[in-house]
Amino acid sequence: MRQKRLLIMIGLFFALEAWSDFITDDEYAKMLYENPRGIGCDKCHGSHGEGMILSSYKDKNGKVVNITAPRINDIPMKRFSSSFEKKSKLMPVYFLTSDEKAYLYYYLTKNQKKERVANVN
Numbered sequence: 254m255r256q257k258r259l260l261i262m263i264g265l266f267f268a269l270e271a272w273s274d275f276i277t278d279d280e281y282a283k284m285l286y287e288n289p290r291g292i293g294c295d296k297c298h299g300s301h302g303e304g305m306i307l308s309s310y311k312d313k314n315g316k317v318v319n320i321t322a323p324r325i326n327d328i329p330m331k332r333f334s335s336s337f338e339k340k341s342k343l344m345p346v347y348f349l350t351s352d353e354k355a356y357l358y359y360y361l362t363k364n365q366k367k368e369r370v371a372n373v374n
């Protein structure tokens with residue numbers, strides 16, 4: 254009986270191992286963008302990094318002022334990764350590894366590259 258349970262557990266372990274291999278780089282990158290151990294980047298920068306208006310208010314002269322999160326799918330890699338070291342009043346602090354930053358950058362720019370290729374052809 255015990256042996257049977259152990260065998261089932263080993264089987265489950267390998268099934269899970271195999272399943273995790275089915276997650277592609279694209280899926281992993283998207284998952285990280287939407288759930289980066291903190292509030293998802295998409296909540297402020299939009300689902301593809303296109304940027305978003307977070308809120309608006311009227312200043313004392315009645316002029317509408319927008320608080321925005323900038324577009325982040327068209328900036329150079331260096332600027333992207335160094336921006337996490339800057340203190341911001343609005344953007345939360347993230348503790349991301351360089352691998353995770355690379356995946357996020359990949360996620361944000363992969364369609365851009367496709368668009369650019371499509372424009373050339």
Ligand code: HEC
Binds near residue numbers: 296333
């Ligand atoms: C609560 C809203 C919010 C969330 C969540 C957020 N950001 Fe930001 N982000 C901002 C704002 C606002 C700025 C503009 C700079 C500032 O005000 O500090 C910014 C700036 C940036 C910049 C610099 C852009 C530039 O032009 O230099 C990058 C890159 C960036 N964010 C990436 C991310 C990534 C990746 C995530 C998820 C891990 C994320 N942000 C999550 C609000 C957010």
